[in-house]
Amino acid sequence: MSDRYAYFIGCTTPFRVSNYDLSTRRVMEKLGIELVDMNDAGCCGLYYEVINELTYLSMAARILSMAEDEKLDLMVICNGCNGSLFRANRKLKENPELKDEVNQVLADIDREFKGTIEVKHYVKVLWEDVGMERIREEVSNPLDVKVAVHYGCHLLRPSEEMRFDNPQEPVSLDELVEATGASSIDYLEKSLCCGGYVLAANQDIAYKMTGRKLRNVKNAKADVMITACPFCNVMYDTNQKSIERELREEFRIPVLHYPQLLGLSMGYSPREVGLEQNRVRVDPGIFG
């Protein structure tokens, strides 16, 4: 297991939910994992996957090369970044011609993709590298709360490439939630997408999709919902009020970034994990 990672936070987190960054740093520090900042890294290239492949791969390879320079694996906290960077890394490692083409582009900014590191979502780091036992050791303030877990898409799929957890019946994030003392409850259509990816193209479809999951979570009587991706979080938390208005329906589901939940169970105060910044008010009293 590695205890140092190049730490890439992407665009959505610093723009909308810096409390996700904050709480991630807290829990990693507690677990003795050092995160090396990449503050001028910019974007992973995700959107270019559907616009222009060479631009996409070059943007992703640029980020990968920055971690390679540090001789560190890359830890990401966004499912979108995970999909984009994990798959670009794989594609370029497997395809020397594409790699050459991309390196010709990168030469212009004095960078080179070598293919020497791995990309890891932090859920993977926690579950596979740190391990449940080590995490439980740090839980000093067990929580008593019912949690609806949302995995999101690009942590698990396409499973043929991601090869993480069981793609049909994943357990990693549920187990990570239960390590905090909380219980992970079952609910309908747990694998349903947040809809965030089509928000700009068609708000109506996106909001219906997000609302459908919020409804299922509410019906299952969850106290809170947790996400492991900033964009899923923006859909369920930041946009929850406008979705309620649009669908004329009340949800009032507090939505936490997973590291906020873990952080609380490690004894951090609500403020130390940035809980006051969540849009749907979270009453710290509910954690027991």
Add this chain to the structure above:
Amino acid sequence: MDIRKELQEDIDGETLNYCFSCGICTGGCPSAMMTDSRYNPRKILHRAVIEGKLEDDIWLCTNCYTCQERCPTKTKVADLISLMRRVYVKHNKIPRFIKPLVENLAACGFTQVIGDLENRRRERMGLPKMKHTREIRRIMEKTGGLYE
């Protein structure tokens, strides 16, 4: 140029002809579910393979990969729709809802302009400031991805 040929020539186009139109992909598709199947990945594939046509509905895919996981013929449905979008962009203008992202990337290297407001908030939280980069603009220029 023939759209079919263009799709097939891409490394991601390999599985284009695997589909036998069973409809399982549409059955599990969230965008289909939200639109009473007006959005329909089976039809999108059929239209591309048989008629060689791409229409605007390809932009309604959430890229969730549910279809690709379930397809009995291992057609890479979601990857094919991403490929169709790239081919669409080659032949049409870049969709209006993507334009701001491209402009932000060219201006600062992020898809959203992370400015003083965000950085002040980060500073108050004890988090490092985010720095803009011109390198991404260079990459966009060099790869024909600027779309100005």
